[in-house]
Amino acid sequence: MRSIIHIAAFVSLGLLTFSGLCNGQSVPGNDENIPYLMTFGKDGHETSWGDDDFSETFFFTIPKEYKEPFYIRVYDPEVGGNTDELNGYWDTKMQYTILGGKGCYTNPDAKGTDPIGNYKSGTVLASRIFAVDARYDEKWFTFGPFNPADGEYYQKWSCYIFKIVCDGLTGNDGNLYRYFLSKKADDNVPIQGANAFTHEYTFRMWNNNDTSYVSHIYPYIDSGCIYVKQKNFDWDNDGNFIVVSVVRKGQSQPISGENVWEEGRIQVLPDEIGKSLDFRFYKRKDALVKNNNVVVSVQNQYGENLPFFTVPIGGVPVYKPRIKVTKK
Amino acid sequence: MKPGLRYSFLVLLMIETLTVSLFGQSSYEVKQLTTVSGSSNDIVAAVAKNGIVFCSNRKTSPLVTRKNLQDQRLYDFYFAPFNSKKEVGNPEMYANELKGKFNLGPGCFSPDGKEFYFTRNYNSGRSRKVKGETDKYGIFIAKKSGADWVNVTPFEYNDLRYRLAYPYISGDGKYLFFSSDMDGTLGKSDIFMCENIGGKWSTPVNLGPVVNSTSSEVYPFFSSSGRLYFSSDRKGGKGGLDIYYSIKQPDGWSAPILMDEPINSKADDFAFYTLSSDQSGYFSSDRSRKGDDDIYSFKHTIVRWTACDTLKKDSFCYEFVEETALLSDSLAMEYKWQWDFGDSTRTDGITATHCFAEPGSYYIQLNFVNLITGKVELNQASYLLDVERVVQPYITAPDVAIIGEDIKMDASLTNLPGWDIDTYYWNFDDDTYLTGAAVSKKFKRAGKYNVQLIISSIPDDKGNVRDACVCKDIIIKERKK
Numbered sequence: 191m192r193s194i195i196h197i198a199a200f201v202s203l204g205l206l207t208f209s210g211l212c213n214g215q216s217v218p219g220n221d222e223n224i225p226y227l228m229t230f231g232k233d234g235h236e237t238s239w240g241d242d243d244f245s246e247t248f249f250f251t252i253p254k255e256y257k258e259p260f261y262i263r264v265y266d267p268e269v270g271g272n273t274d275e276l277n278g279y280w281d282t283k284m285q286y287t288i289l290g291g292k293g294c295y296t297n298p299d300a301k302g303t304d305p306i307g308n309y310k311s312g313t314v315l316a317s318r319i320f321a322v323d324a325r326y327d328e329k330w331f332t333f334g335p336f337n338p339a340d341g342e343y344y345q346k347w348s349c350y351i352f353k354i355v356c357d358g359l360t361g362n363d364g365n366l367y368r369y370f371l372s373k374k375a376d377d378n379v380p381i382q383g384a385n386a387f388t389h390e391y392t393f394r395m396w397n398n399n400d401t402s403y404v405s406h407i408y409p410y411i412d413s414g415c416i417y418v419k420q421k422n423f424d425w426d427n428d429g430n431f432i433v434v435s436v437v438r439k440g441q442s443q444p445i446s447g448e449n450v451w452e453e454g455r456i457q458v459l460p461d462e463i464g465k466s467l468d469f470r471f472y473k474r475k476d477a478l479v480k481n482n483n484v485v486v487s488v489q490n491q492y493g494e495n496l497p498f499f500t501v502p503i504g505g506v507p508v509y510k511p512r513i514k515v516t517k518k
Numbered sequence: 519m520k521p522g523l524r525y526s527f528l529v530l531l532m533i534e535t536l537t538v539s540l541f542g543q544s545s546y547e548v549k550q551l552t553t554v555s556g557s558s559n560d561i562v563a564a565v566a567k568n569g570i571v572f573c574s575n576r577k578t579s580p581l582v583t584r585k586n587l588q589d590q591r592l593y594d595f596y597f598a599p600f601n602s603k604k605e606v607g608n609p610e611m612y613a614n615e616l617k618g619k620f621n622l623g624p625g626c627f628s629p630d631g632k633e634f635y636f637t638r639n640y641n642s643g644r645s646r647k648v649k650g651e652t653d654k655y656g657i658f659i660a661k662k663s664g665a666d667w668v669n670v671t672p673f674e675y676n677d678l679r680y681r682l683a684y685p686y687i688s689g690d691g692k693y694l695f696f697s698s699d700m701d702g703t704l705g706k707s708d709i710f711m712c713e714n715i716g717g718k719w720s721t722p723v724n725l726g727p728v729v730n731s732t733s734s735e736v737y738p739f740f741s742s743s744g745r746l747y748f749s750s751d752r753k754g755g756k757g758g759l760d761i762y763y764s765i766k767q768p769d770g771w772s773a774p775i776l777m778d779e780p781i782n783s784k785a786d787d788f789a790f791y792t793l794s795s796d797q798s799g800y801f802s803s804d805r806s807r808k809g810d811d812d813i814y815s816f817k818h819t820i821v822r823w824t825a826c827d828t829l830k831k832d833s834f835c836y837e838f839v840e841e842t843a844l845l846s847d848s849l850a851m852e853y854k855w856q857w858d859f860g861d862s863t864r865t866d867g868i869t870a871t872h873c874f875a876e877p878g879s880y881y882i883q884l885n886f887v888n889l890i891t892g893k894v895e896l897n898q899a900s901y902l903l904d905v906e907r908v909v910q911p912y913i914t915a916p917d918v919a920i921i922g923e924d925i926k927m928d929a930s931l932t933n934l935p936g937w938d939i940d941t942y943y944w945n946f947d948d949d950t951y952l953t954g955a956a957v958s959k960k961f962k963r964a965g966k967y968n969v970q971l972i973i974s975s976i977p978d979d980k981g982n983v984r985d986a987c988v989c990k991d992i993i994i995k996e997r998k999k
Binding site: 401402429430432436437438439440441442457459461472475509510511512513514515516517518 | 833842843898901
């Protein structure tokens with residue numbers, strides 16, 4: 191009996207740590223300070239604009255206790271108007287596919303960083319294609335309602351997982367957009383304990399050269415991590431990339447140039463296990479790099495992609511200095 | 519000396535206790551040990567835990583008188599136990615097994631108590647004179663076996679041509695001192711020293727002209743304080759044999775210092791043996807009216823602590839370490855660690871050392887400077903540091919001074935929280951003292967002096983008095999000509 195109580199306590203603590211305190215499913219997340227997600231149309235296969243694969247996959251986690259219908263809302267889903275990136279003329283079509291059911295997350299292809307194989311694994315729950323469409327310019331479009339039980343139940347995190355894939359079907363314009371996991375169809379009302387994550391983050395940097403605009407993404411460091419390798423693409427040498435954790439104040443990482451990949455190895459410190467790292471991106475201040483779109487992923491020593499949670503697991507890591515004073 | 523004064527002096531001796539206090543500065547209390555001093559010659563030899571061992575030529579039998587070639591009564595060892603008040607009681611024969619037709623003279627125990635080094639004639643003593651026979655002596659060593667001393671062997675440097683006597687082994691067992699007229703002697707007899715090297719005594723070395731003179735130096739005793747006491751009849755003394763001490767220094771021995779009265783007198787004063795870091799002990803003297811050698815105890819009435827803390831220099835310097843940063847300090851960081859010490863000074867670095875100008879309460883703040891943005895993240899960690907003086911009596915005095923120079927010493931920086939101080943007592947390590955929070959002192963001789971400051975509190979409600987002691991070395995130098 192005693193051991194059962196112990197186990198129960200452990201499980202509930204795990205839930206609290208992982209999802210219980212998360213509140214907000216804005217993608218990008220509030221703490222991330224990222225203006226928009228970015229997906230380009232794949233025509234011409236032009237990656238130099240800052241999208242290596244013309245596809246972006248995000249997962250939503252719904253705590254198993256949540257039984258009500260929910261919605262996935264997309265801000266500015268079409269490609270045109272004020273918020274997107276024009277290349278020539280607006281000719282891009284963007285497809286959003288929402289998936290649930292078995293294999294939605296656990297299929298190995300779903301955990302990759304590239305839209306290859308069965309990356310759209312699971313059961314299609316909804317799908318829609320957007321082209322230039324003034325009705326949705328800078329407006330929210332709502333998918334759903336969805337039943338939480340239609341997601342793939344993932345025992346380790348005690349939650350249901352849904353997947354949304356944004357594919358740039360045609361054209362070569364850039365789609366800037368955001369998501370929100372909501373309780374309501376016509377408003378952004380977060381589900382307590384829900385979260386969102388991706389294995390490859392493609393996003394827009396701030397359009398300024400002000401270093402006070404710092405963007406963050408938060409890879410989760412699971413047990414067993416010895417080191418991780420971050421990969422970034424098409425950074426255009428736009429500023430600085432540093433890593434912060436509870437025990438790492440700001441380790442510098444290499445950033446890529448125009449249309450190339452760069453990578454850096456990060457030795458994981460024991461106090462960082464089970465917590466999130468803070469990847470911080472500072473804009474270059476001596477020159478303005480406009481409309482800079484970048485791609486970031488991170489892998490552990492086994493080559494497994496680690497998730498970036500929009501609400502960082504364990505909270506936003508804050509460096510904890512400890513002063514020791516010794517009399518000389 | 520005028521007869522009247524001489525008489526007065528003797529009257530003082532008759533009351534057995536004599537205290538000399540010159541302007542309240544020098545003070546020994548001397549007391550004759552009446553229980554062991556009789557009509558014979560009695561000379562202290564060694565002190566054991568439970569009593570003293572001394573040599574005496576006292577007559578033990580009305581029928582038999584043991585004499586040497588010079589028709590003098592032979593000396594034997596006696597033991598006088600301490601009573602419950604630590605006073606010396608009535609003597610009894612000691613080491614009877616060593617007794618023979620010899621003079622058994624001064625000796626000492628090895629530090630482990632397993633050996634007894636003593637002086638003895640080389641030749642067996644005779645009860646009758648034999649013309650032409652010499653009366654030389656050497657050092658012999660007996661080993662402890664139960665309650666007896668057995669297996670007597672001669673000291674390896676004994677030589678029938680010379681006299682070796684008055685052995686004394688230092689408390690740490692490193693040195694053996696003795697007196698001899700062996701080769702190299704400057705006067706009639708000099709102090710020699712052997713060093714214990716791997717359990718064997720090295721070849722004796724004459725302590726040289728700083729210690730020895732063209733007269734006689736006898737009865738060496740090396741105190742745990744580093745003083746070598748001995749007796750000499752050299753010129754400049756108070757008369758006959760006088761007691762001197764010389765201090766062992768890294769580069770040799772200091773010039774001998776003649777001890778004041780009442781340790782020394784116009785008579786022979788010798789065989790000085792100290793306890794408790796020279797605060798008490800015994801010596802022999804023939805100062806009494808009877809003219810034979812008697813044993814005296816002495817007590818230094820100047821307070822001197824045997825366990826006095828060395829003055830700790832007040833340090834207001836600290837090392838500050840941001841420990842979390844050490845976990846990743848091999849990594850290139852885009853931050854600078856900036857310490858604000860709360861005294862208008864700042865230093866950069868994960869570790870920093872800072873010395874505060876004075877005691878006080880300082881609010882230490884750790885800032886981070888973002889090297890990318892230049893923004894300072896203020897007070898990311900803090901530490902309230904109370905910088906205090908060391909809790910101790912404090913001696914403010916120069917490290918080095920000149921003979922005769924007026925040296926100001928004060929205790930104003932003493933930090934003894936909660937103490938109501940009653941007395942500041944200064945022991946200058948030259949058998950003088952003064953009291954007061956600030957004193958002025960002149961040293962008469964060059965050398966190193968271990969000055970002690972002893973502070974006592976006024977009694978608390980229960981009558982308890984607290985006291986504390988610190989010491990500081992002061993070097994006194996000759997004035998440059």
